[in-house]
Amino acid sequence: MVEPLDLGVFPTPLEDAPRLAAALGLDRLWIKRDDLIGLGGGGNKARKLRYTCAEALAAGAELLVTTGAPQSNHARATAATAARLGLACVLVLTGHAPQDPAAPQSPAAPQSPAGNLLLDRLAGAEIVWAGERPADEVAAEEAARHAGSFLIPFGGSSPTSVAAYAECARELEAQAQFDRVVVAVGSGATMAGLVAELGAARVLGFDTGASPDPEAAVRALLTSNPGELAIDQGQIGAGYDTVTEPVRAALRLAARTEGLFLDPIYTGRAMAGLAATPGAGRRVVFLHSGGLPGLFGVDQPL
Numbered sequence: 001m002v003e004p005l006d007l008g009v010f011p012t013p014l015e016d017a018p019r020l021a022a023a024l025g026l027d028r029l030w031i032k033r034d035d036l037i038g039l040g041g042g043g044n045k046a047r048k049l050r051y052t053c054a055e056a057l058a059a060g061a062e063l064l065v066t067t068g069a070p071q072s073n074h075a076r077a078t079a080a081t082a083a084r085l086g087l088a089c090v091l092v093l094t095g096h097a098p099q100d101p102a103a104p105q106s107p108a109a110p111q112s113p114a115g116n117l118l119l120d121r122l123a124g125a126e127i128v129w130a131g132e133r134p135a136d137e138v139a140a141e142e143a144a145r146h147a148g149s150f151l152i153p154f155g156g157s158s159p160t161s162v163a164a165y166a167e168c169a170r171e172l173e174a175q176a177q178f179d180r181v182v183v184a185v186g187s188g189a190t191m192a193g194l195v196a197e198l199g200a201a202r203v204l205g206f207d208t209g210a211s212p213d214p215e216a217a218v219r220a221l222l223t224s225n226p227g228e229l230a231i232d233q234g235q236i237g238a239g240y241d242t243v244t245e246p247v248r249a250a251l252r253l254a255a256r257t258e259g260l261f262l263d264p265i266y267t268g269r270a271m272a273g274l275a276a277t278p279g280a281g282r283r284v285v286f287l288h289s290g291g292l293p294g295l296f297g298v299d300q301p302l
């Protein structure tokens, strides 16, 4: 197992959120501020990249290649971390470039050149649009085309990055006595790492629609059978890149009770799910896994 790179600020703070706890009917609510990791714009992807990039550097990488949606937090964190390490970066993003006339129009979440995509470009990443092809196929070709490239899987989830969230769980155990952690689930390593350390019964995941089978994704990343996983699928709405009405309400609630800004795809769904789950636990930790730039990639009222 690699030693993580000494980048970012750890442990991340655990903050009390009494007004939000009262609004949600919880005895106690803490926010684990992984959005404040001082690397790559923060978030769970930055915590994972400390581990994944240690592996890349040990392999002699000069270029990081990865994939994501146009507003991918993982892609943005990879672009910024590559810059920090003096590595080149190729991001293979799904679909077409914004303003490309071939792009299918999605009224729910029109692609915007703002948000994470703006930051990807600012950090100097080369962006390749996968168009109608699967992004992982295009990424494998890009990696094969460049000497010294290191391919980071979708969402930055690999056995190496599971260790990053086992580390987060150990931080939490030292910070508070809690019943359950609430987390958004995409490619799975965040939940897998928390489950590996805390046990499945203490982790409540909310599916974001990013993976076809999130439970299989989490299980595949674990080395032993965790027992029954709690992954609630009630917040997907019409799909991954849609912003649902419960998510809008959750974004407003967090902002208006605690001045806490959540993102519209991941943490907004997890907060909407927590609000809709009265039996989530009495003392709850909510993992703020970042994603704030994604708010600025949404061109519709929140």
Ligand SMILES: Cc1ncc(COP(=O)(O)O)c(C=O)c1O
Residues within 6 Å of the ligand: 043, 044, 045, 072, 073, 074, 155, 157, 184, 185, 186, 187, 188, 189, 190, 191, 263, 266, 267, 289, 290, 291
């Ligand atoms: C802000 C944010 N939270 C949570 C997740 C989900 O994490 P994981 O992919 O490890 O399941 C992501 C993944 O993209 C994310 O960007």
